[in-house]
Amino acid sequence: MPNEAMQKITETQALEYLKRYFGDGTGQGGFLGLNFETFGGGGSGDPFAITAEDLLAVSMLSVHVPAKAALGILGEDAARISELLRRLDPDLKFEELGQDGFDDLLGPQGPAQELWDLLRRNGSERWGIGATTASKIMARKRPHLIPIYDSVVAKASRLTSSKDHWTVWYQALAPLALPSASGSAEKTLTQRLGDLREKSGLADKSLLRILDVVIWMHDPKSGSRRSSNNRS
Template identity: 25%
Template sequence: MFLELSEPSSTPTAGEYAAARETTLSALAANKLTAYYRASGDYAGTTFRTLGVNAGDHVGPDDLSAITLLGVDVSPRGVRTLQGDNPLSDAVRATLSAIAPGADLRTATASDLNAAWELHAAIKAAIADPTTKGDSNPWVTAAKISARKRPSLIPVRDRVVGNLLGDRALQSAFVYWQLMRALLLDAEVVGALDGARARIAADAAGDLQNDFGREPDLRILDAALWVRAAR
């Protein structure tokens, strides 16, 4: 079920997965999920993925605008770093080039997850504040930028859903990603995702956000868990 990674602590336990699976099935069945994708509503929905230009090889202005829909932003210094010509922005571009734009968490290998981590780490280094006392660790913002750039591979990991899935999922991106990957490979969860997708499309009808038909299953899973945790 889980990938063999170099860090043993990155493997979820059977109990952690069983709890995540139960929570996920309940979240996907919730009627409140439809609100997340209504055009007249005030949730990010598909706009997080579709806003403006989402280039495959760099982090652009539209990416930085899109993450504000999820309640985070990048400082002026971080914006200049990401948009400039410097070793930190070069590292972000290099890590993006190592991950195909259509990479999918369902078929991800251990190498793919390591590349995703390198992307997250490069973005985090670029937006960190070097003047902050102690370590500046903007991991939530970096996770959301990473998810915008590779929405079928990298889930939106933050404290809200991390707490929902357990302490180790909150503390370790690899535990979190492994749980999400296993959920996307679970036949019952896949059926629940298909049901949620159909229910959202039917319930929202003419009020459905643009491009919902191409919304990755990972994004719907993200949204369902966030709605469950936030409510």
């Protein structure tokens, strides 16, 4: 689970990972993925549409949107995508959702699930968008609401598939204290991530992104890459 993965990472390590990934704050250094949220004005440039800039931005996290899928997203499915995005308020934060809000928006009958199914072409002819790519497209549009599904982070969190991964992340960010070695209560995971965001000067990043990057960078193969490399 994400809580357990984070317990293995010290604050010093986490801050170093964030510094290495996002660079010096001026766009210099860091991994190519630091541009994911900001390229082309960011996903909030047109919050109720998936644009060509959004599809290009996800390539900075080492995924590819096939041409057939891109044409469908930008063309025949654009109107339905816009309707679903309008039901997902850009200002909503995942960690602030109550259980009812989570169920309404990210539950089986919610707009996030419908958008997920549309992007993945669930129930119809597939067009090459898997769980990782779909999650990154959705996270580009709603960075504070949609977690990225990544094989490295999934493995560290002991997730065997993308099934129910939103629920797993929601449970991790619920207001539960992290246990310490002494048995005393520590900060919640949400509080800890907030501290890391503040200390690293990344106020514009979502807590979901902070959690994702820290766990991803803790993987030896991910963190040992040259800073100019893509995130895979």
